[in-house]
Amino acid sequence: MAGRVALVTGASRGLGAAAAVELARLGAHCVLVARTQGGLEETDDAIRRARAEAGITEEGGATLLPLDLVREAERIDMIGPSVVGRFGRLDILVHAAGALPRLTPVGHIQPKDWAEAIGVNLAAAWRLIRACDPPLRAAPAGRAVFVTDAVAAEPAAYWGLYGAGKAGMEHLARTWAAEVAGSGLRVNLFAPGPMRTRLRRAAFPGDDPAAPVAPAERAAALAALCLPTETRHGALVR
Numbered sequence: 001m002a003g004r005v006a007l008v009t010g011a012s013r014g015l016g017a018a019a020a021v022e023l024a025r026l027g028a029h030c031v032l033v034a035r036t037q038g039g040l041e042e043t044d045d046a047i048r049r050a051r052a053e054a055g056i057t058e059e060g061g062a063t064l065l066p067l068d069l070v071r072e073a074e075r076i077d078m079i080g081p082s083v084v085g086r087f088g089r090l091d092i093l094v095h096a097a098g099a100l101p102r103l104t105p106v107g108h109i110q111p112k113d114w115a116e117a118i119g120v121n122l123a124a125a126w127r128l129i130r131a132c133d134p135p136l137r138a139a140p141a142g143r144a145v146f147v148t149d150a151v152a153a154e155p156a157a158y159w160g161l162y163g164a165g166k167a168g169m170e171h172l173a174r175t176w177a178a179e180v181a182g183s184g185l186r187v188n189l190f191a192p193g194p195m196r197t198r199l200r201r202a203a204f205p206g207d208d209p210a211a212p213v214a215p216a217e218r219a220a221a222l223a224a225l226c227l228p229t230e231t232r233h234g235a236l237v238r
Contacts, residue, residue, distance in 0.1 A: 002027035005087045006226065007079065007132065009069065009124070010097030012039025014197040015147060017046065018219035019094055024061045025050040026223060028092065031063045031083055040064040069097055070119035073127060080131035090135035092226045093144040095125055099165075100199045103158040113161060121165030122172070129176055141228035142185035146173045148236070150191055170236070177234035188225050189236040192218040 006023045010016030012034030020030045024047040032040050044062045051061050063086075067075055083090045099120035101113035125146060136142035151159045152166035170189055177187035194212035201209065224230065225237060 001092075001227070004028045004091040005031065005083060005089050006092035006094065007031045007033065007083060007090060007128075008094045008096060009033040009128070010095075010147075011043050012036050013043075014096070014199065015192055015195060015215040015218060015222065016094070016096030017043040018215040019096055019222045020062070021046045021050050021216070022219040022223040023092065023094075023226060025054045025056075027054075027056060028226075029060055029063070029087065031065055031079075033065045033067050033069075033079075034097070035066065035068045037064070037066045040066060069124040070099075070116055073119065073123065076124060076127035077131050079128070080133075080135050084135045089139060090132060091139045091142060093128060093132045093136060094147075094222065094226065095128055095145070095169075096147045096222075097124065098147065098149075098199060099162075100202055101161045103162075105158060106160040109161050117161050117165050118168075121162070122168040125169045125172055129172065133176075133180075136185050137180060137183055140184065141230075142183075143226040143228075143230060144173075144176075144185065144187045145222060145225045146170070146187075146189050147222075148189045148191050150193075150238075174234055181233065186225075186230055186233045188230075188232055188234070190222050190225060191236060191238045192222070193238065 006028045008016055008020040008030055011020045011032035024030050034040050047061045097120055099117045101117040148170050149166050151163040152170050155163055195215050196212050
C-alpha cells in the first residue's frame, strides 16, 4: 500500500485504531479521524512503532484530524476535497466509528440518544460517501469498508436504535456499491464480531473482559479488503 492514502474514522481506539495501524504497517498514509486528540496521538504512536518494525523508514504514516462526527457533521463534507488538496489522492475509506446508545425499548428511545447513534452510525456514512465518492472513483484501486454488526440483520430486544443505524448504513453502502459497479472502486461491509472494546464493555458489563478477541486480531482481515488485489464488491464479510 505504499503511496496510498487511507481515511479512517473511529481511529482513536478499538477496531478503527487497529485498522489504521495495520494499514500504515502495510505502507499507507492514514488520515485519522476521531473526537479526542489524545486518543489520536496514541494511535499515531502505535503507527510509528508498527512502521519501524516493518522497516518503513520514510517519515509520516499518519495525519491527525480531530472531528466530532455528530456535532461537527458539516465538516465531513470537506474531508474528501481536503485530503486530495493535501495529498493529491484518496485511495481508501474505512468507516469504523460507531456509537452505542443506551439499550432501551424502542418506545423509550430519547431524542438525544437518537441524534448521537444515527449521527455516527448512519448520517456520517452518508456524508462520507458524498465527500469521498469522487476521489475514490478516481483512484487506481479505490476501496471503501464500512464496519457493521450482526444486529443490523438480526433484530434483538432493546437494540433497536443501534441496529437501525447499522441497518441503514448497510443499505446505503450496498446501494453505493451497486451504483459504482463496473468502476475500479470496491465497496464492502465488515462485521468483526465480538471484540474487547469499550463499546462491548458498555453493552455487556458482566462479560469476562478477556474473552472476546482484541481488535488487532480482526485488523488484518479488514485491511485485506483495502488491498488493490481485493475483488469482492458489495459483500458482507464476517
